[in-house]
Amino acid sequence: MITISNIWRSAPSNTVLILQARYKSKTHWAKLKKKNSPKYKALNHFDEFYGSVFGNKWVSMKEALLRRSKYVAVVNNYGDAEQTMEYLSNRGAHCLKNLMSIQKEFHNQYNPQTETPPTENTKQNNLDNYIAKLQSEEISSIYPQGEDVPDNIEYSDKQFLRNSIQKDAKEKQVRSTSLNQAIEEAQIDHSRIIEPSMGLTSEALYQYVPATKLKGLDEWVPESLHYSFMTNNVDFPLAIEPETTFSYPEHLKVMSYEMNSDYDRFPEPKRCNTGVFNYYPMDCGSVLSVLALCLSPGDRVLDLCSAPGGKALVALQTLLPDVLVCNDVSISRCNRMDRIFRDYLMDFETGNKWHERVLITRRDGRDFTDDHGFDKVLVDVPCTTDRHSVMEDENNIFRADRLKERLRIPELQSQLLLNALRVVKVGGAVVYSTCSLSPAQNDGVVHSALKMAFQSNGIIATIRDISAPFRALSSTLNLGSGVVKPKYGQLIVPDIAANFGPAYVSRLVRIK
Ligand code: SAM
Numbered sequence: 001m002i003t004i005s006n007i008w009r010s011a012p013s014n015t016v017l018i019l020q021a022r023y024k025s026k027t028h029w030a031k032l033k034k035k036n037s038p039k040y041k042a043l044n045h046f047d048e049f050y051g052s053v054f055g056n057k058w059v060s061m062k063e064a065l066l067r068r069s070k071y072v073a074v075v076n077n078y079g080d081a082e083q084t085m086e087y088l089s090n091r092g093a094h095c096l097k098n099l100m101s102i103q104k105e106f107h108n109q110y111n112p113q114t115e116t117p118p119t120e121n122t123k124q125n126n127l128d129n130y131i132a133k134l135q136s137e138e139i140s141s142i143y144p145q146g147e148d149v150p151d152n153i154e155y156s157d158k159q160f161l162r163n164s165i166q167k168d169a170k171e172k173q174v175r176s177t178s179l180n181q182a183i184e185e186a187q188i189d190h191s192r193i194i195e196p197s198m199g200l201t202s203e204a205l206y207q208y209v210p211a212t213k214l215k216g217l218d219e220w221v222p223e224s225l226h227y228s229f230m231t232n233n234v235d236f237p238l239a240i241e242p243e244t245t246f247s248y249p250e251h252l253k254v255m256s257y258e259m260n261s262d263y264d265r266f267p268e269p270k271r272c273n274t275g276v277f278n279y280y281p282m283d284c285g286s287v288l289s290v291l292a293l294c295l296s297p298g299d300r301v302l303d304l305c306s307a308p309g310g311k312a313l314v315a316l317q318t319l320l321p322d323v324l325v326c327n328d329v330s331i332s333r334c335n336r337m338d339r340i341f342r343d344y345l346m347d348f349e350t351g352n353k354w355h356e357r358v359l360i361t362r363r364d365g366r367d368f369t370d371d372h373g374f375d376k377v378l379v380d381v382p383c384t385t386d387r388h389s390v391m392e393d394e395n396n397i398f399r400a401d402r403l404k405e406r407l408r409i410p411e412l413q414s415q416l417l418l419n420a421l422r423v424v425k426v427g428g429a430v431v432y433s434t435c436s437l438s439p440a441q442n443d444g445v446v447h448s449a450l451k452m453a454f455q456s457n458g459i460i461a462t463i464r465d466i467s468a469p470f471r472a473l474s475s476t477l478n479l480g481s482g483v484v485k486p487k488y489g490q491l492i493v494p495d496i497a498a499n500f501g502p503a504y505v506s507r508l509v510r511i512k
Contacts, residue, residue, distance in 0.1 A: 036400075039396060042398040046390065049130065049438070050062075054484055055126070057482070057483060060496065061484075061495075064495050066391070069283065069494070070283075070500055072254050073093065073280070074317055075278070075317075076272070076279055077317050079279075080272045084278040087278075088266065089255065092263050094255065095255060096248075096254035099256070099475060100473060236450060240487075241464060243466045249291075249319075251319045253317070258476055259476060260498075266279070276345065277343055280344060282314070283501065284503075285433075286433075288505050289431055289505045291469075292466050292505050293315065293431050295376060296320060297322075299375040300375050301375065301377070301378070302325045303327065304365040307330055307334050308336045308337045309326060309336075309340045316354065316358065324357060325361060327360075328365075329363065366415045366416055366418075376428060377420040377424045378430075379431065381412070382409065382413070384441065387501075410445055414448045414449040417449035418456075421510060426512060427509070427510065430507075430510065431508075432445070432449075432489070434504045435501070435502055436502060442489060442491070443506075446506050450508070459510060461509060461511060463488050463506065464507040467490050479493065489506030
């Protein structure tokens with residue numbers, strides 16, 4: 001009979017070791033796999049970056065991010081709205097509009113003296129230290145010990161490393177002996193040589209960099225560049241004014257549970273008698289981006305990165321826009337948006353026909369043009385989607401093969417915001433929003449887009465501080481304060497008691 005003890009007895013003396021080694025290696029692989037998972041990498045990255053910038057406050061934010069998030073119910077005006085409101089309030093939910101007005105009365109309007117003063121210097125110092133640490137790590141990784149670091153390596157006030165590499169090449173500065181040796185020995189890639197006969201300007205010829213010099217470095221985008229958008233230099237007109245014209249849209253019905261409420265889950269949405277769903281579940285931060293648009297009757301609105309259409313749906317539920325253009329570069333996401341609209345919208349018999357007012361377009365938002373101009377533009381950009389990144393491996397921006405894409409996010413975001421500032425009418429408003437805590441993707445992008453808009457198009461926009469009306473929601477959500485409070489917008493911070501966000505919302509009004 002074959003028994004374990006028989007195997008032991010007949011086995012050579014090193015069997016135990018082999019079995020142990022195999023067992024150990026299994027554990028090791030499992031650990032290694034976990035450590036290489038995108039969500040693990042995301043959490044590590046956030047621990048380092050947000051831990052450096054937000055200090056102790058990051059601990060509770062992280063705890064909330066890793067827990068189940070909350071959502072609100074946007075009641076569908078195209079369904080049995082009154083019935084749905086009653087159904088949800090019987091389950092303990094409150095109407096956001098009532099909560100806002102009660103809270104506003106309670107505090108007898110916004111009082112700036114009660115605000116925690118933002119500690120900008122501390123925050124900037126934390127950021128500067130973090131960037132300096134990253135830069136020194138990056139430099140030592142490309143110039144390992146023993147190699148001379150060229151003096152001309154500098155990061156400050158440069159938007160993209162590629163520019164600095166090209167500039168260096170243009171000035172024919174010698175980087176390192178080993179690199180130049182490699183260039184001497186390398187084969188020339190003739191497909192990348194620019195012939196004068198191609199009709200290019202001397203400027204373009206100047207920009208030419210030998211393929212061999214860029215090879216390798218072309219792929220390399222330093223992490224610290226991600227943060228170069230957070231510069232403090234203000235060399236363009238920049239004004240921050242309190243928003244005084246905010247009013248809650250009369251027809252928008254949003255139901256929410258208050259902070260620390262025992263019961264905070266909504267039942268599944270159901271089909272109404274009209275065939276559409278009774279409510280749309282979403283993060284409260286997303287509702288705030290639409291509120292920040294301060295929509296007015298008859299507005300011509302553009303939602304530049306619209307799919308799958310959650311915020312567009314909220315804008316339509318206000319019944320205010322005359323025209324809503326929903327644009328997104330992704331065909332599959334646009335198709336999803338179309339399906340969502342069909343599930344939630346229907347034509348009223350009395351003339352309110354959504355098909356005539358809602359237009360879905362599939363263009364790159366950086367090149368979107370329009371002859372008439374828009375009264376309001378929402379720019380809800382692609383970002384590091386912090387909550388998703390620490391919770392899900394699928395479609396995670398921290399996947400190794402998406403590194404390049406991730407490091408170029410602030411660049412894409414500022415180009416999208418820049419174009420929004422171009423297509424909005426003078427006097428109109430742009431709302432920029434992300435679902436990230438990253439100061440680089442939030443204030444950093446607003447700063448850089450305002451600068452580019454002024455320098456390239458002479459556009460001036462003021463930042464409208466909308467924190468006063470938003471503070472009327474303090475019984476429902478947590479707005480960043482102190483070191484977490486952004487300069488140019490409002491941040492909905494994940495909190496165990498009010499687990500919404502993260503969501504950053506900045507309201508800009510074009511004045512020139
Ligand atoms: N606003 C949407 C909502 O509320 O449902 C969510 C938008 S999501 C955060 C960002 C969107 O930007 C994605 O759907 C993505 O396809 C889109 N996007 C990415 N790059 C874009 C570009 N260059 N132009 C337009 N849209 C872009």
